[in-house]
Amino acid sequence: MTDSPTNLDSLRERIDSLDNEILRLISARAECAKQVAEVKTKSDPGAVFYRPEREAQVLRRIMELNPGPLNSEEMARLFREIMSACLALEQPTKVAYLGPEGTFTQQAALKHFGESAVSMPMAAIDEVFREVEAGAVNYGVVPVENSTEGVVSHTLDSFMDSSIRICGEVVLRIHHHLLVADTTLRDKVSRVYSHPQSLAQCRKWLDAHYPRAERVPVSSNAEAARMIKSEWHSAAIAGDMAAKLYGLEKVAEKIEDRPDNSTRFLIIGSQHVPMSGEDKTSIVVAMRNQPGALHDLLEPFHRHSIDLTRLETRPSRTGVWNYVFFIDFKGHVDEPRVAAVLEEVRLRASEVKVLGSYPVGVL
Numbered sequence: 001m002t003d004s005p006t007n008l009d010s011l012r013e014r015i016d017s018l019d020n021e022i023l024r025l026i027s028a029r030a031e032c033a034k035q036v037a038e039v040k041t042k043s044d045p046g047a048v049f050y051r052p053e054r055e056a057q058v059l060r061r062i063m064e065l066n067p068g069p070l071n072s073e074e075m076a077r078l079f080r081e082i083m084s085a086c087l088a089l090e091q092p093t094k095v096a097y098l099g100p101e102g103t104f105t106q107q108a109a110l111k112h113f114g115e116s117a118v119s120m121p122m123a124a125i126d127e128v129f130r131e132v133e134a135g136a137v138n139y140g141v142v143p144v145e146n147s148t149e150g151v152v153s154h155t156l157d158s159f160m161d162s163s164i165r166i167c168g169e170v171v172l173r174i175h176h177h178l179l180v181a182d183t184t185l186r187d188k189v190s191r192v193y194s195h196p197q198s199l200a201q202c203r204k205w206l207d208a209h210y211p212r213a214e215r216v217p218v219s220s221n222a223e224a225a226r227m228i229k230s231e232w233h234s235a236a237i238a239g240d241m242a243a244k245l246y247g248l249e250k251v252a253e254k255i256e257d258r259p260d261n262s263t264r265f266l267i268i269g270s271q272h273v274p275m276s277g278e279d280k281t282s283i284v285v286a287m288r289n290q291p292g293a294l295h296d297l298l299e300p301f302h303r304h305s306i307d308l309t310r311l312e313t314r315p316s317r318t319g320v321w322n323y324v325f326f327i328d329f330k331g332h333v334d335e336p337r338v339a340a341v342l343e344e345v346r347l348r349a350s351e352v353k354v355l356g357s358y359p360v361g362v363l
């Protein structure tokens with residue numbers, strides 16, 4: 001196909017002039033964000049700059065107004081980056097995530113905070129909690145549940161003895177690939193490394209394609225990707241970020257057994273997040289060990305027509321908390337009907353802790 005030069009030149013001229021306009025507008029927006037920072041600091045010297053509810057509203061509005069031809073998610077991602085840069089102008093945001101580099105948790109942190117946040121890998125979930133609690137970072141990102149494998153119990157347990165709050169959630173579609181290094185002998189693969197959850201999520205694919213290969217669980221997919229660089233007979237299961245980070249090749253793409261495989265991550269911090277218009281609340285409840293306890297607990301939610309989105313039971317770690325339930329539901333603690341339900345639950349439970357109300361994940 002040959003480009004008609006006059007046509008191409010005039011289209012590029014139009015793109016240049018549109019870019020000028022976009023540049024002017026983004027700069028004006030950034031100036032506004034700087035002024036927002038001044039207003040926040042004036043009214044409160046310990047002001048918080050990151051406002052999850054406002055960011056969710058901005059992104060939802062953009063998706064609603066988007067005229068195309070770019071799809072709404074694509075458009076929201078562009079605005080995500082603009083807001084990320086604006087927030088960095090107000091205050092550099094430090095985010096700790098469950099590392100090492102190249103994990104899906106890092107991908108989730110990027111998706112939620114954008115490229116301008118400074119993200120720091122931590123070796124374990126409780127380290128992420130500790131860094132946030134100590135104020136060494138502003139926020140943390142930890143996995144909490146996977147659609148195929150269920151709950152990440154370590155994250156739930158970490159909430160039990162912490163004052164950390166949930167400020168947001170982000171859901172990531174998880175695509176696993178079988179990766180090899182340039183030194184790997186592809187027809188001699190006798191070992192496959194990955195995180196135990198990832199091995200489980202690709203179980204059927206491995207049974208069909210590598211039934212005799214030893215499956216070796218390691219601490220993360222990124223660690224699996226790193227390890228195979230020095231082993232000619234090993235492959236790793238990991239995602240795009242790890243493949244890129246370690247320069248690995250994909251032998252097979254999207255090998256997860258379920259195409260809708262996704263993981264939900266929580267954004268943890270210490271602030272109360274106001275209502276965004278579409279919110280969720282997470283609580284942990286301890287009930288006495290008696291018949292009908294679960295029914296008693298759930299009945300007020302049903303009566304007030306509050307949608308439960310998740311219910312998890314964890315063994316109690318103290319004698320007082322016989323049953324511990326983690327409950328997520330639609331709504332915000334500042335809504336009267338939610339406050340009413342919580343009041344009733346408090347009467348029936350031996351302990352109730354609100355972990356936070358936060359915007360339903362947008363992207």
Ligand SMILES: O=C(O)C(=O)C[C@]1(C(=O)O)C=C[C@@H](O)C=C1
Pocket residue numbers: 033036037049050051052054055058082083084086087090
């Ligand atoms: O509205 C605010 O509070 C802002 O700080 C501005 C802005 C934005 O760029 O739109 C930036 C950061 C906040 O997290 C939310 C929104």
